[in-house]
Amino acid sequence: MLEIKNLHASVEGEDQEILKGVNLTINKGEIHAIMGPNGSGKSTLAKVVSGHPEYEITDGEILFEGEDITELDADERAHLGMFLAFQYPIEVPGITNRTLLRESYNTIARENGREELDPIEFDDYLKEKLDVIDMKDEFLERSINTGFSGGEKKKNEVFQMAVLNPKLAFMDETDSGLDIDALKIVSDGINKIAGPENAIVLITHYQRLLNYITPDYVHVMMGGKIVKSAGKELALELEDQGYEQLEKEFSLNGEAQ
Amino acid sequence: MSETQALESMIGEEYKYGFSTDVEYEDFPKGLNEDIIRELSARKEEPEWMLEFRLKAYRAWTEMEEPSWFNATYEKPDFENIQYYSAPKNKPKLDSLDEVDPKIRETYEKLGIPLEEQKALAGVAVDAVFDSVSVFTSFKEKLAEAGVIFCSISEAIKNHPELVKKYMGSVVPARDNFYAALNSAVFSDGSFCYVPKDTICPMELSTYFRINNMNSGQFERTLIIAEDNSHVSYLEGCTAPMYDEHQLHAAVVELVAMDNAEIKYSTIQNWYSGDEEGKGGIYNFVTKRGACRGKNSKISWTQLETGSAVTLKYPSVILQGDNSIGEFYSVAVTNKKQQADTGTKMIHIGKNTKSTIISKGISAGRSNNSYRGEVKINKGADGARNYSVCDSMLIGQECGAHTFPYIESKNPTASVEHEASTSRVGEEQIFYLMQRGISEQDAISMIINGFVKEVLKELPLEFATEANALLDVKLEGSVG
Numbered sequence: 001m002l003e004i005k006n007l008h009a010s011v012e013g014e015d016q017e018i019l020k021g022v023n024l025t026i027n028k029g030e031i032h033a034i035m036g037p038n039g040s041g042k043s044t045l046a047k048v049v050s051g052h053p054e055y056e057i058t059d060g061e062i063l064f065e066g067e068d069i070t071e072l073d074a075d076e077r078a079h080l081g082m083f084l085a086f087q088y089p090i091e092v093p094g095i096t097n098r099t100l101l102r103e104s105y106n107t108i109a110r111e112n113g114r115e116e117l118d119p120i121e122f123d124d125y126l127k128e129k130l131d132v133i134d135m136k137d138e139f140l141e142r143s144i145n146t147g148f149s150g151g152e153k154k155k156n157e158v159f160q161m162a163v164l165n166p167k168l169a170f171m172d173e174t175d176s177g178l179d180i181d182a183l184k185i186v187s188d189g190i191n192k193i194a195g196p197e198n199a200i201v202l203i204t205h206y207q208r209l210l211n212y213i214t215p216d217y218v219h220v221m222m223g224g225k226i227v228k229s230a231g232k233e234l235a236l237e238l239e240d241q242g243y244e245q246l247e248k249e250f251s252l253n254g255e256a257q
Numbered sequence: 258m259s260e261t262q263a264l265e266s267m268i269g270e271e272y273k274y275g276f277s278t279d280v281e282y283e284d285f286p287k288g289l290n291e292d293i294i295r296e297l298s299a300r301k302e303e304p305e306w307m308l309e310f311r312l313k314a315y316r317a318w319t320e321m322e323e324p325s326w327f328n329a330t331y332e333k334p335d336f337e338n339i340q341y342y343s344a345p346k347n348k349p350k351l352d353s354l355d356e357v358d359p360k361i362r363e364t365y366e367k368l369g370i371p372l373e374e375q376k377a378l379a380g381v382a383v384d385a386v387f388d389s390v391s392v393f394t395s396f397k398e399k400l401a402e403a404g405v406i407f408c409s410i411s412e413a414i415k416n417h418p419e420l421v422k423k424y425m426g427s428v429v430p431a432r433d434n435f436y437a438a439l440n441s442a443v444f445s446d447g448s449f450c451y452v453p454k455d456t457i458c459p460m461e462l463s464t465y466f467r468i469n470n471m472n473s474g475q476f477e478r479t480l481i482i483a484e485d486n487s488h489v490s491y492l493e494g495c496t497a498p499m500y501d502e503h504q505l506h507a508a509v510v511e512l513v514a515m516d517n518a519e520i521k522y523s524t525i526q527n528w529y530s531g532d533e534e535g536k537g538g539i540y541n542f543v544t545k546r547g548a549c550r551g552k553n554s555k556i557s558w559t560q561l562e563t564g565s566a567v568t569l570k571y572p573s574v575i576l577q578g579d580n581s582i583g584e585f586y587s588v589a590v591t592n593k594k595q596q597a598d599t600g601t602k603m604i605h606i607g608k609n610t611k612s613t614i615i616s617k618g619i620s621a622g623r624s625n626n627s628y629r630g631e632v633k634i635n636k637g638a639d640g641a642r643n644y645s646v647c648d649s650m651l652i653g654q655e656c657g658a659h660t661f662p663y664i665e666s667k668n669p670t671a672s673v674e675h676e677a678s679t680s681r682v683g684e685e686q687i688f689y690l691m692q693r694g695i696s697e698q699d700a701i702s703m704i705i706n707g708f709v710k711e712v713l714k715e716l717p718l719e720f721a722t723e724a725n726a727l728l729d730v731k732l733e734g735s736v737g
């Protein structure tokens with residue numbers, strides 16, 4: 001579904017590379033976890049894949065369902081079925097969640113030649129999705145993320161994902177800031193969304209999340225590269241040992257090259 | 258294209274009303290002196306008292322100084338180079354639309370002005386002021402049946418002199434300020450509306466102003482009187498062709514509301530705003546004021562200001578009657594090198610008077626957008642209340658937004674609440690919406706519409722769509 005090959009990227013107009021040759025392949029039906037120390041480039045990877053205009057791809061390619069998407073704008077990538085749950089969801093005053101979601105849903109439907117939903121049909125559809133993560137419908141009438149608590153913002157991202165039903169979702173630290181109950185609810189929700197036809201990439205610092213959602217692969221990102229990939233046991237290892245050992249190996253390897 | 262550039266180019270949509278119409282004009286010399294005023298008054302066949310009113314205002318004006326306290330810089334108009342009267346030659350005295358000069362009608366059609374029958378069905382009565390002369394007033398009959406007088410101010414001077422004499426200058430005295438004095442001396446036409454006691458005006462009233470002639474200033478005068486227990490809603494729209502020279506528009510609007518009367522005055526202003534470098538465009542220096550004379554009376558100003566090179570405008574309400582209400586809802590959009598200094602004054606005199614101010618400023622390009630508001634609570638205004646919100650939104654890095662709130666309360670039982678905020682249309686917001694599948698253009702339009710909807714919902718329903726369309730025209734465009 002997604003193939004990232006030797007991806008290099010920097011902030012537009014600056015020399016300093018943030019992504020320094022990322023390779024990653026994701027097939028449908030899979031759940032991947034990306035872990036790694038602060039500042040290692042996890043969010044940047046998610047944003048570059050989503051088409052954030054602030055970053056410039058200096059080398060490599062991103063293929064989605066076999067098509068090179070590096071020249072596509074963020075909205076075009078969304079139409080293809082890509083979704084990003086933001087690490088820091090943005091507040092947009094003056095537009096309600098409901099308005100955003102109806103616009104989004106119908107735009108994506110239209111772009112894919114599917115039928116749009118009229119306001120009443122859409123309302124029923126939303127109600128169904130609210131249940132997925134146990135969200136109150138009053139959130140529909142509130143401006144996007146405006147004045148939401150940290151945890152509410154994260155839940156709202158998962159809710160949007162449930163509504164838009166993407167093929168591929170990057171979830172950037174969706175677990176950070178959730179209380180214990182909310183973490184459970186959100187994880188259950190994600191498990192319900194996950195299926196054989198879609199794929200999910202969880203960016204997280206905590207192996208705790210992976211107790212609820214079992215990943216097929218765990219990757220460790222460091223210094224703008226994926227330095228290690230393995231099964232879910234890698235998360236437990238990291239929990240135990242931290243990144244120090246890997247850091248040593250990685251920098252040794254780096255020098256050896 | 259970066260997001261900021263895209264934003265700017267969207268807001269920088271070309272002016273669509275910039276054509277001029279080739280009609281013949283009556284000759285009238287440029288410049289201003291007492292003879293010019295006599296000539297103007299004579300051509301309009303005005304009574305002696307009207308001429309006196311003008312001359313007195315002119316004499317006051319010659320002793321006044323042009324103001325400069327506002328947050329805008331511009332080249333002062335050359336008052337000797339303005340033509341103070343400009344009338345299409347085939348001056349129509351009309352009973353039906355068919356008699357309007359076809360070229361003028363064409364202009365109005367291009368403007369999408371509701372002169373046509375379709376809009377008639379929407380229940381809109383239109384008075385169109387082309388340059389200086391009122392061209393056509395539709396629906397006179399239906400209004401007359403209800404007892405409402407809606408006509409050009411020139412006609413009102415002829416046919417209802419007692420009303421004009423009584424009220425003209427009673428809210429905005431001729432010596433009120435420099436531009437009001439100038440207007441009082443040379444106003445050429447405008448609209449007049451009188452709603453008698455116990456009457457709900459049966460339709461929205463509407464006036465369209467257009468400056469066509471290059472050298473003419475437009476000085477229109479509007480007077481609306483709502484007697485006890487009456488209600489009227491009025492909308493004005495404005496456009497002008499594109500010329501390199503600045504043109505002056507100095508209007509005076511006076512509203513009077515008696516006991517339990519309500520006047521709702523809405524403006525969609527889209528005068529030509531000049532080019533990228535600030536060349537050309539209208540100077541919009543307007544005095545608008547309403548007097549809530551009666552108890553429980555209410556005056557609302559709603560404005561969508563998108564045009565003009567320089568705008569100085571403070572629609573105000575004098576809250577004289579006990580329990581009277583004043584409202585000001587404003588959206589001011591500036592772009593390129595436009596400068597707007599606009600806001601309101603609410604003067605609380607009566608007991609338990611209430612005022613609400615909601616101001617939304619959007620600045621883009623290298624423009625400058627200032628809100629200036631004054632809330633004054635007099636000694637006797639027990640229980641007076643004011644609530645003000647002024648929000649600014651910036652698009653790009655080179656524009657400016659400023660707020661100047663003045664509050665003066667002489668009554669300890671009064672309450673005044675003021676909130677202000679400034680935000681920037683962020684690239685992160687746009688990326689967020691785009692990630693959800695929404696195009697850049699729609700994302701910007703959604704953000705702007707979200708920002709202004711609190712104000713636009715105050716516009717009469719028939720015009721809300723028009724306003725949204727205008728905002729979109731102003732904001733949509735050349736992305737990608």
Ligand SMILES: Nc1ncnc2c1ncn2[C@@H]1O[C@H](COP(=O)(O)OP(=O)(O)OP(=O)(O)O)[C@@H](O)[C@H]1O
Pocket residue numbers: 011018036037038039040041042043044045054087
């Ligand atoms: N727009 C930007 N301008 C300047 N530096 C940036 C920008 N975006 C990312 N960086 C830098 O790139 C590096 C990677 O940042 P990124 O946000 O991808 O880290 P992360 O792995 O998500 O970290 P965390 O776990 O703390 O969320 C950091 O050093 C960050 O400061």
Ligand SMILES: [Mg+2]
Pocket residue numbers: 042043044087172
């Ligand atoms: Mg991050």
